[in-house]
Amino acid sequence: MxxxxxxxxxxxxxxxxxxxxxxxxxxxxxxxxxxxxxxxxPEPLETIKTVGTLISESHGLNYILITSERALLGFLTASCVGIILGLMAGWSNTLSVLSRPLVTMMQGMPPIAWIVIALLWFGGEGTPIFTVFVTTLPLIFAGTMQGVRMRDGNLDEMADSFRISRAEKFIHVQAPQIVSYLFPAWATSFAMSWKVVMTAELLASGDGVGAGLAEARVNIDTVATMAWIVAVVGLLLLFEGFVLNPVKSHVEGWKNDV
CATH class of the missing domain: 1.20.5 (Single alpha-helices involved in coiled-coils or other helix-helix interfaces)
Known part of the structure; x- marks a missing residue:
């Protein structure tokens, strides 16, 4: 209580x-x-009014939804692949050693380079999703692998002494420890996905918030530019407050019980 x-x-x-x-x-x-x-x-109050106008207009709200869909799709795909590969590499010394140069290469590759490659491979539609996937995958993979390798071995031994199944040991003992290491990388990757998808849309798409920023740049419209930025940042703050923080409190609750 x-x-x-x-x-x-x-x-x-x-x-x-x-x-x-x-x-x-x-x-x-x-x-x-x-x-x-x-x-x-521009004046802050005028920018806030413009944000309201953008959201009330069908094309503005549609752009925000399109960008959100692309960012979430790329991020969730990277999460699934990165967590599975990270678990495999965490429990295998060989895979861990082999993956390090690959992860370093992917992390060192600038997003703009991935955008150019994605344009050649997929065209404008698939570029934002692929770029988000390939730029967030290394962080999620590294966070998962680190969580596996840094878990407390004493807790594993205690679980073995009670002769519980491997599935129960993973769910109740190992997974909470892994998630506590994964979550910071996961949250960072989520924020990064929005920056990357907007950059990709700015260069390679005709819709989405990035396209709205490109249109504002052409028209030299500073108010609209700041309005798009405020809309996205506000959406991220809402997601952090109502989704990420409660999830973080839940997944780290085991630390208070130890």
């Missing part, structure tokens, strides 16, 4: 902290607007 109360108070405090940071960002934004003028930084 007390633990849940502290968790609730902690979540409230985290929410107030996030709100305070947002207010601080808008305060500096207002100062930048008054200092440099609307061509460099």
């Amino acid at each position: 007390i633990r849940h109360l502290f968790a609730f108070v902690g979540s409230l405090w985290s929410g107030w902290t996030t709100l305070s940071v947002i207010c601080l960002v808008f305060a500096f934004w207002q100062i930048g607007f008054e200092t440099f003028g609307p061509l460099v930084l």
Whole structure:
């Protein structure tokens, strides 16, 4: 009971902290607007109104949904493949050694290079999804492999002493430890997927938020540019507050019981 109360108070405090940071960002934004003028930084209130206009318009909301679908599809595909391969490499020293140069190569490859390759392979439609997949896969793979290799062996021995099945040991003993290492890489990969998909859309697609940014750039429309950015960042903050943080509290709850 007390633990849940502290968790609730902690979540409230985290929410107030996030709100305070947002207010601080808008305060500096207002100062930048008054200092440099609307061509460099538009008025925050006008940008917020433009965000509302974009969401209320069918094409604006459709662009946001298209970008969300691409980012989530690429991210979820990378999660499935990366977790499976990471588990295999974590339990195999040979695969772990062989995978290191490949992971280093994939992490060192800039997203813009993957976008060019994807354009040659898939054309405009498949480029954003593939780019998200190939740029987030190494992080998820490395996080999963690290979780397997860094798990507490004493807990495995304790589970073996109770003679539980391998499936039960994995679900109740090993998986929570693996997820605690995987989650930071998973959250980072999710945020990265949005940046990558918007970049791919900016260069290779005729729809999505990236295409909206490209259109705003052509029209030299700073307000629309900032409105698209605010819409995406706001969506990410909502997802973090209502999805990622509760999941993190749940998957790391075992640490409080140890």
